[in-house]
Amino acid sequence: MVKFMQINLNHYEAAHDMLKQTTREQNIDVVIVSEPYRLHGGNNTTCSTQRKAAILLSSVRPLQMSQTRAFAHFVRAKIDRFWVYSCYMPPSINHQEFCAALDELATDARSHSPLIIAGDFNAWSLEWGSVSNNARGLLDIALLNSGNQNTFSQTGVGSVIDLTFVSSIFRRSSWKIGEFYTASDHEAILFKIGGSIRQRDVHPVACKTYKADTLNVPQFTAARVE
Template sequence: MARSSKHRTHTHSHTHPPQWAQDSRLSKQGNLLRLRRERPRGQRPSIGKPAVSLLEARRGSRNKRIEVIQLNLNHCRAAQDLLLQTVRELKSDLAILSEPYKSGDNESWATDRTGKASLWACGGDPCKLSNVLAGDGFVRARAGNLWVYSCYLAPSLPLESFARIIEELAEDARNRGAVLIAGDFNAWAHEWGCRVTNARGRILLETLASLDLALLNEGSQQTFCRGSAGSIINLTFASPSQLRNARWRIGDVYTGSDHEDIVCTIGERPRPSRSSARSKAYIVDTLNTSALARSLETWEALGDTSANESANQLALRMEEACDRSMRQRKPFIRHHEPIVWWNADIDRLRTTCLRARRAESATHDSVRHIA
């Protein structure tokens, strides 16, 4: 739903608190959430628990960080292709995805039963996923010491089904310690900058209040924009123990989707395992073509072998030929593996698309303001 610019800076006030805040245990926190734009910079609203204990703060100060990117890909292949380059540039460890074009079938991926909510350990070994649970509308996995939930609840979902899924998610997340819940909820509430609070927003607030989670969203920039319509429906919630020095922002790259990417730093990242394998790399400029040709000219596949065995033999022979014809370089460290199809022209086109999209959005905002 489109919102005029005058609504984006307006602080909403209510003579009577909403139904979810009438419980005396939650009313104070409800007021804090509604006044989130007036809180000191860096202070985040929490749902349920008024403050972070000193012990939790000390634990949080020792946490190592996980770089997270959150995005609704709108089931778009181009958006998912661009994501490959984006996570490399941002050095992301974990991607929380809604409506992916395609989910991977290896241990780096986890997907819900509908195929519309996914987790991708795009940073490799430090964020390897475990303890995966695939539900309806959400998927849960453990990344290091952080329990992560990716959610997608379609706007066409009946309210009863929405409430059931959120309750199932809350029951699973209860008493799990460090939790991160993120995704596209298609829910509106004043607490995250919407002009109105709808039934979905009230259900989400009421249910997550019992988990003592904090809302990381800041500002009132729309996370979804299609033509002249836009809204804030992509949300990020985290345990209070994870808030110390946490960072949350809307990204500044063209995504190929009608949703903005959300970038946050949070959680605890374990040390990489010593057994993680590194790929071999070569300095291409040192290629000796004659040596390469000599190494391959006598090769023949062994007879009576399957296609897979022949392919393995060829791969080994190619590696030997490369060893003899090029100098090895240090292996690519994590996040530095190149995307083979990416080049300067594509990078320039992405920047041009982002500039045009923002210019169009600014034009719509000006028209709505004049109207």
């Protein structure tokens, strides 16, 4: 079983410091980060070219990161048997850039399996509990998000913009929002891959899968958080 944590640190130093403590306390193997405060080099860290999406390995287990590749708005690495993508789609990019980033992500991820695609997409959808419609699909993957708790909250306004997708490993995955302080305006998301088979009726919202050829980029971009 591999334990993951996903969080947007919003460039906060305090959130960065809390992350190190939480990783130890929760026995996290892999951390998927958006908007990191500080990144250290070495074999345990990789990040996007704009340094706003990163993948970090903890020292809990001797996992290795290989076949890394950095793009502007996401980065990928192979960890254990999983192809892991950390994404950050900033609200400041225009429609054309957003579409190009999604196309680039889909093109690279389509040739890899099993997939984990996670991060802050700055997009809303009724599919995961937000207030407006979004895309019909992105690859052959399933959304792990469950429940209606916001993943982001600021000045009394909340939304679900931090998303976790997986491919064929859905039924052996579990997902929850961490019930602990993060020092960020984003909640920490904890998910595990492995263990007992997940029952299909536990999180009915997450059971829908998505196909690459059904991706509707105009719908997806229309629902972005501006």
